[in-house]
Amino acid sequence: MDTSVHENFHALGLSEVLLADLTKAGYTSPTPIQTQAIPPAIAGRDVIGCAQTGTGKTAAFVIPIIERLAVLPKGQPQALILAPTRELALQILATIEKLGQGRRISATAIMGGADMQAQVRGLRQRPDIIVATPGRLLDHMWNGTINLAPIKILVLDEADRMLDMGFAPQINQILDALPEERQTLLFSATLPADLTRLVQASVNNPVRVMVTPSATTADGVTQALHHTTHDGKADLLVSLLGQEQDTVLVFTRTKHRADKLGRVLGREGHKVAVLHGDRSLSQRRAALDGFKRGSFRVLVATDIAARGIDVANIGHVINFDLPNSPEDYVHRIGRTARMKTTGRATSFVTSEDSLQLRAIEQLLGHAVPLAPGSASPTFDSRGPQRSARPAQGRPTGQRDRRYAGHGAPRAAQPVQRTPGN
Numbered sequence: 001m002d003t004s005v006h007e008n009f010h011a012l013g014l015s016e017v018l019l020a021d022l023t024k025a026g027y028t029s030p031t032p033i034q035t036q037a038i039p040p041a042i043a044g045r046d047v048i049g050c051a052q053t054g055t056g057k058t059a060a061f062v063i064p065i066i067e068r069l070a071v072l073p074k075g076q077p078q079a080l081i082l083a084p085t086r087e088l089a090l091q092i093l094a095t096i097e098k099l100g101q102g103r104r105i106s107a108t109a110i111m112g113g114a115d116m117q118a119q120v121r122g123l124r125q126r127p128d129i130i131v132a133t134p135g136r137l138l139d140h141m142w143n144g145t146i147n148l149a150p151i152k153i154l155v156l157d158e159a160d161r162m163l164d165m166g167f168a169p170q171i172n173q174i175l176d177a178l179p180e181e182r183q184t185l186l187f188s189a190t191l192p193a194d195l196t197r198l199v200q201a202s203v204n205n206p207v208r209v210m211v212t213p214s215a216t217t218a219d220g221v222t223q224a225l226h227h228t229t230h231d232g233k234a235d236l237l238v239s240l241l242g243q244e245q246d247t248v249l250v251f252t253r254t255k256h257r258a259d260k261l262g263r264v265l266g267r268e269g270h271k272v273a274v275l276h277g278d279r280s281l282s283q284r285r286a287a288l289d290g291f292k293r294g295s296f297r298v299l300v301a302t303d304i305a306a307r308g309i310d311v312a313n314i315g316h317v318i319n320f321d322l323p324n325s326p327e328d329y330v331h332r333i334g335r336t337a338r339m340k341t342t343g344r345a346t347s348f349v350t351s352e353d354s355l356q357l358r359a360i361e362q363l364l365g366h367a368v369p370l371a372p373g374s375a376s377p378t379f380d381s382r383g384p385q386r387s388a389r390p391a392q393g394r395p396t397g398q399r400d401r402r403y404a405g406h407g408a409p410r411a412a413q414p415v416q417r418t419p420g421n
């Protein structure tokens, strides 16, 4: 899509009042997802937006909601935004407050872990928009403290993550309680197969808009590669953690590997939390809050769970496993050097990763340099062919005992966990 015609927000046909708030917020030109999603959403169309955090997706749905609600009679909540986590709900609320000032749009947040009565008082103020996590919204529905009948616009934000967190039953109940006649805006970073049913149940003749994350990485991120072996990764990580004081976000490919690595680091005496889709909401909240506060120095996470992480001052992102898609690499390393600070991103690369590494470097448009002190590559990561021979020095047939969990004392669970829901 040609974005040059929409080089500023004026071209999207927004009101002067909202334009003034956008200027105040420092938004000068729309991001690609905003350029594509705002016009059809203002026109009342359903929209499926494929975009990750960091693309400006929140404003892509908040701006049209503000414009549409501003011309409707007040006195009833008319937009409902569902988000997977409390953190995201609060970020959305903050965006509404920032951009809805001039249009006098009010909002309240309904989310788990917060005082029910305070939320009831918030609802009694008859806000224009309700931002909610699915579980707590259902509690209010059962208690009769919320009425969804007046809702005219529904947003499902980070829909893939809500499904990943097991919210499908709650979302279905909420959809059943909403008026059929409504506008729906569904945002998701990925469109996995299990989202199809939700899409069919929620949207009607949607406009599909899609942005891939920018391949431009933040200027402040120093990237580096460590060549290692599958079995050498845990030792390498422990050694790197011992050489620095930074807060570190570690990405693994699977939930299982995140759990195992969390246990290894815990045994090594690190304050570590684990974040992935199989953990309960309260566990995830405790992990993220603890990481934000600094009670955990290390957070081990999988991609989907970490997607919405907006934690200032993450000093170091470590790709313990390379991501499946090069776009995820850009997204992962974007977790550090936020707010124009500096940060580091280190990737562990094994002889099996050469194709993935090449795809990442192609997307970036440059090679990722070797980390100081990293052993030279045991394979030609940038050559046209992957080396067929086993990596030098790789202890064949010998897994890292610590990471593989062999010999680990079964009772020891040093990773701090909070009780379930």
Ligand code: AMP
Pocket (backbone or CB within 6 Å): 026, 027, 028, 029, 030, 031, 034, 052, 053, 054, 055, 056, 057, 058, 059
């Ligand atoms: P999001 O993808 O919604 O999490 O937004 C990522 C960040 O970009 C947030 O800090 C927003 O405040 C900011 N942002 C969103 N849209 C714009 C824009 N058009 N210009 C400048 N910053 C923006």
